[in-house]
Amino acid sequence: MRRGLIAAGLWLCSVMWHAPLAHASDAELLQLKAVYLGRFASYVQWPQQERTVFDIAVIGAHPLGEQLAGFYADKRIQGKPVRVRAAANVQDIGTPDVLFVALPTVAARQAAIAHAQDHGILTISDSKGFAELGGIIQITFVEQNVQIKINYDAAVKTGLHIGAPLLSIATVLRGSQP
Amino acid sequence: MAAQLFDQLSIRTKLVLLLGLSLGLGLCVSSGVALYSTFAAERQSSLRALHQIAAITSENMRAALAFHDAQSAANILAPLHTNPHIRYACVEDEQGHLLGQYRAPATTEAEAAAWRKALQQAGAARPDGLHQGIEYDHHYVVYPIDFDGKRIGALAMRADNEAMYAKMRQFVVLQGGASVLILGSLLLLSWRLQLIFTRPILELIDGMRRIGRSKDYATVLATHHTDEFGELYRGFNAMLREIRVRDEKLSQLATTDTLTGLANRGHALETLQAMLTRAQRQGRPMGVILLDVDHFKQVNDTYGHPVGDRVLRDIAHILQANVRAYDLAARFGGEEFLVLCDGADLPATADMAERIRSAVASHVCRLADGQTLHTSVSLGIHAGTDIRATAMQLIEAADQALYRAKQAGRNRVEHA
Numbered sequence: 284m285r286r287g288l289i290a291a292g293l294w295l296c297s298v299m300w301h302a303p304l305a306h307a308s309d310a311e312l313l314q315l316k317a318v319y320l321g322r323f324a325s326y327v328q329w330p331q332q333e334r335t336v337f338d339i340a341v342i343g344a345h346p347l348g349e350q351l352a353g354f355y356a357d358k359r360i361q362g363k364p365v366r367v368r369a370a371a372n373v374q375d376i377g378t379p380d381v382l383f384v385a386l387p388t389v390a391a392r393q394a395a396i397a398h399a400q401d402h403g404i405l406t407i408s409d410s411k412g413f414a415e416l417g418g419i420i421q422i423t424f425v426e427q428n429v430q431i432k433i434n435y436d437a438a439v440k441t442g443l444h445i446g447a448p449l450l451s452i453a454t455v456l457r458g459s460q461p
Numbered sequence: 462m463a464a465q466l467f468d469q470l471s472i473r474t475k476l477v478l479l480l481g482l483s484l485g486l487g488l489c490v491s492s493g494v495a496l497y498s499t500f501a502a503e504r505q506s507s508l509r510a511l512h513q514i515a516a517i518t519s520e521n522m523r524a525a526l527a528f529h530d531a532q533s534a535a536n537i538l539a540p541l542h543t544n545p546h547i548r549y550a551c552v553e554d555e556q557g558h559l560l561g562q563y564r565a566p567a568t569t570e571a572e573a574a575a576w577r578k579a580l581q582q583a584g585a586a587r588p589d590g591l592h593q594g595i596e597y598d599h600h601y602v603v604y605p606i607d608f609d610g611k612r613i614g615a616l617a618m619r620a621d622n623e624a625m626y627a628k629m630r631q632f633v634v635l636q637g638g639a640s641v642l643i644l645g646s647l648l649l650l651s652w653r654l655q656l657i658f659t660r661p662i663l664e665l666i667d668g669m670r671r672i673g674r675s676k677d678y679a680t681v682l683a684t685h686h687t688d689e690f691g692e693l694y695r696g697f698n699a700m701l702r703e704i705r706v707r708d709e710k711l712s713q714l715a716t717t718d719t720l721t722g723l724a725n726r727g728h729a730l731e732t733l734q735a736m737l738t739r740a741q742r743q744g745r746p747m748g749v750i751l752l753d754v755d756h757f758k759q760v761n762d763t764y765g766h767p768v769g770d771r772v773l774r775d776i777a778h779i780l781q782a783n784v785r786a787y788d789l790a791a792r793f794g795g796e797e798f799l800v801l802c803d804g805a806d807l808p809a810t811a812d813m814a815e816r817i818r819s820a821v822a823s824h825v826c827r828l829a830d831g832q833t834l835h836t837s838v839s840l841g842i843h844a845g846t847d848i849r850a851t852a853m854q855l856i857e858a859a860d861q862a863l864y865r866a867k868q869a870g871r872n873r874v875e876h877a
Contacts, residue, residue, distance in 0.1 A: 325609055
């Protein structure tokens with residue numbers, strides 16, 4: 284029994300070492316999401332660039348807000364210092380550059396998406412079906428891989444241009460696709 | 462051994478051989494330089510091509526690496542199969558974790574593992590930049606991938622050198638073929654060029670052989686050369702002239718009596734034999750006059766040998782003045798003289814003998830002290846058309862007639 288536990292522990296360590304995403308802890312996943320959110324920004328062009336601060340808003344109850352604030356405290360996105368803030372409801376969203384949607388219901392997510400489309404905000408979420416709902420970027424961690432799904436029409440409708448390298452590694456929803 | 466073998470070759474072969482060796486050496490050196498420069502260029506070209514592929518692939522790979530998208534990484538690497546020489550490629554994140562790899566069909570897993578390790582070590586040597594190199598059987602590139610100024614991983618590629626070696630083999634075949642053609646053409650040209658040098662020498666050798674066979678030292682070898690070959694011809698012609706002059710001197714010494722300037726005994730006998738043979742063949746007569754100075758011993762004893770010599774020279778002059786151009790006057794020995802009359806019968810021979818006798822008898826030799834000396838000669842003659850007579854028989858017959866002239870009181874002509 285004890286030998287079996289040791290073997291299982293060794294296997295777990297091995298897998299963790301060789302495939303960091305496969306069985307990453309929640310903290311690690313959170314860290315990765317924070318990193319990726321900044322990297323998404325590198326492939327997106329916003330129509331207006333007069334801001335001096337890169338504004339990220341997190342709507343909904345999600346620990347990513349704290350993670351983002353900590354991670355980007357001394358870093359820059361697109362050459363600008365990063366400001367992270369939390370929004371409790373759609374009215375509090377304002378006009379950030381990026382909106383991470385962590386709302387629990389489809390209706391709430393749709394409302395946030397609608398607001399974002401109206402204000403040229405890049406929407407990102409790890410919620411299932413987010414892209415199909417009209418969100419721009421959906422990230423999902425499956426097994427050993429991160430899966431990125433991009434709703435290209437939604438990005439166009441929002442007035443954002445997404446770079447080809449990001450599109451090339453993502454599942455892109457276009458045209459008649461839901 | 463080689464030097465002896467080389468010495469045995471003709472000048473023509475030596476020239477062609479040396480020209481061929483020089484040309485071959487020049488071609489080898491130029492081919493070697495061309496081969497090396499092509500090899501260096503192909504090395505750089507192979508490395509540059511792999512570098513370009515790595516640069517393009519890494520640009521596409523950046524997003525996949527940024528989001529740790531292994532599937533996309535594999536998809537981006539998959540088209541590398543279109544280049545059969547790329548045997549392995551891998552992309553790793555900043556921690557060295559493998560994100561994706563490409564393995565050519567011919568590459569085994571063990572090879573891939575070993576090559577990845579080697580590429581990691583190569584990349585570790587230059588952690589902050591591009592690293593590339595070429596070995597005997599492969600070349601590689603470790604291409605760093607940055608995101609927003611920060612290193613997020615690296616792409617490594619390894620390709621074999623078969624394409625380069627195939628080009629080099631093709632180049633060697635082409636260069637070798639061209640070299641053989643050039644060498645063949647230049648050898649043909651050198652065969653023509655060597656004639657410039659060998660023809661004058663061979664012509665000179667041919668002339669030397671011809672002169673050696675004919676003994677015709679009056680020959681002059683003509684040449685239009687004004688260079689060293691002309692000098693050689695001129696030297697050879699000068700040597701021929703010297704031989705000719707020396708031969709004439711030797712011939713004169715061998716046939717002439719030094720005191721009187723007349724033909725000597727040996728030459729007289731040779732001429733007699735030739736004249737007799739010709740006369741017998743043609744059925745013509747010939748005459749022989751043998752004459753002896755009367756009381757010559759007494760002249761020597763009375764006046765001394767110099768006066769005796771003077772008398773002999775005077776008689777020689779008289780003989781020369783009284784013989785025909787085709788006759789021969791010779792000093793036969795001591796105070797004896799021989800005259801060979803070609804085509805003369807007995808009356809003609811007798812007339813000539815009488816003229817000689819009369820001229821000698823009327824000749825006055827004036828000595829240095831003012832004294833005068835009178836001499837006379839006795840002559841025995843033989844003439845006829847005896848086809849069986851030998852030269853010595855003619856001489857003996859004339860000698861017997863001379864003896865009778867002496868016995869009959871000297872200063873007279875007797876015939877056999």
